[in-house]
Amino acid sequence: MNTAPSVAEVRALIVKHKRWDLAFAVIGTLALMVGILTFVALFADMLIDGMPRLNYDFLTSFPSRRPEQAGILSAWVGSTLVMLVTAVAAVPLGVAAAIYLEEYAPKNWVTEIIEVNVTNLAGVPSIVYGLLALGLFVYQFGLGQSILAAGLTLALLILPVVIVATREAIRSIPSAIREGAYALGATRWQMVSQHILPYSIPGILTGVIIGMARAIGETAPVITIGALTFIAFLPPTPISGAFPFLSFEWLTAPFTVMPIQMFNWTSRPEAAFQANAAAAGLVLLVMTLSMNALAIYLRYKLRKNIQW
Template identity: 65%
Template sequence: MPSPLPDAGRVRALIARGKLKDTLFQAVGIVFLAVGLLVIFLLVGDMAIRGAARLNPDFFTHFASRRAAQAGILSAWVGTLLVMLVTALAAVPLGVAAGVYLEEYARRNWMTEIIEINISNLAAVPSIIYGLLSLGVFVYALGLGQSILTAGLTLALLILPIVIVSTREAVRAIPESIREASMAVGATRWQTCRHHIIPYAMPGVLTGVIIGLARAIGETAPIITVGALTFIAFLPPMPFAEIGAGDRAGLFDWLMSPFTVMPIQVFNWTSRPDPAFEVNAAAAGFVLMVMVLSMNGVAIWLRYKMRKNIKW
């Protein structure tokens, strides 16, 4: 008659095998994570090394040029800055208002349901589709042309879901007691929102806005689709600067100016057959990566700090 218990040796071997598999799996997991980290380092390192020759002050103060060694990113970084300004000015108020509405005002009905489903679907629409939307609506139907305003509004629509979702999460994290206390002393709903909900939600909103802008700054496809030029050797007019004989630029003339942005400049230089431009592409790509990674870094740090500080 066989013993009811398996012998100890076999059990030990079984346990050892199980533990070995556990360890092997952990190793694979760490290796895969390391691949992700490696890709980031490879990218930044390769661009820094390849582009080192061009990373000098002249690169930032020169316009794009047909000669690789003299080309710079002046119009590109100024364009990126201005487009981001328009994007932030449009997306932040709209996104925060929509988020506050959905959390604090909206009744549970079909209309709210539609808006919510719609926002989660919009977040998954490919960015190039936003480019087509903007080509049809902003460029032709509204006649805004291929301007900074068009690009800024396009990217604002693109990051709107990110801003709305982060606003909602931040608002939802505020305990009910704050609202009750405010309303108990006679504040209206809007007064509660303006003096309590929105200020308290601000750090969370800010994190979402930075992540959204970091995404917008690197978006290339929608801006190309709009038809932005790639060779721009001038800056948008400064407000009240002299343009021609006795003429002064208006305060908002720069909004309608043609432009180029950093990712388009990188794309332009990457897709040229002449290898001399690869150096420029690397240098411009490095600058773009520094912008994006530092914005994401700030957002991650903000979130980390928030988690440490806020205890309701």
């Protein structure tokens, strides 16, 4: 039988264990610092390498064999147009799917299959979407290496993000709102379109922004469908002077996007091209980070403001 420890011994034990607490707090802070410092180093690296190249000409020039004359005009125009297609395709589809799953879906095996699919699609590597698009959009549908094919590919890629965010936004609306609408004689669609949708717009917006930020930085699927790396022209303009004023020719135009342009420059051995890559990377980084930051801010506001 042990004798009971003296008070001094117990105190020593407590101090010893409290030291572990402190040690772990330090380790935890250090681990967090590794993440944050890497982030800072990454940003600083891009800034130092890329800032000298970043000027107005860089944004308004086409890529060129001479690194000092090269620019990202075709890349950012391409990215913008691809994003436009992605948003037009992914947002209505994703929101509609989320509405169905939250407000309409009966609890049965069909719903179960759809839910499992959405979860699974979120984990499919982006390059597999590229292969899907290559086989389906490029060859079977004959869309070619076009802006339309790329935009649809990225839309499929971010669909799970939009669906999940919309579902969360819808789920946070209390059922009293639904019951109130029904009590006034609204049909299900009236209830959804006049109450659920407007109230969940901030949440949906957050998800859409995060999805778009992801899509704009995606390289692998767009390379897989065969986007060209050297494009020294712009797609036809969507607005024309003559009737019918709107032209959709740009949808089928060949294109390049920001990450592909950056990849192309990074994989060249000359340091001057790598400086171009850093400058393009800087633009891309600022774009995605500001989109992400906006989404984080929106969510923060949302959490503060909306109390049902």
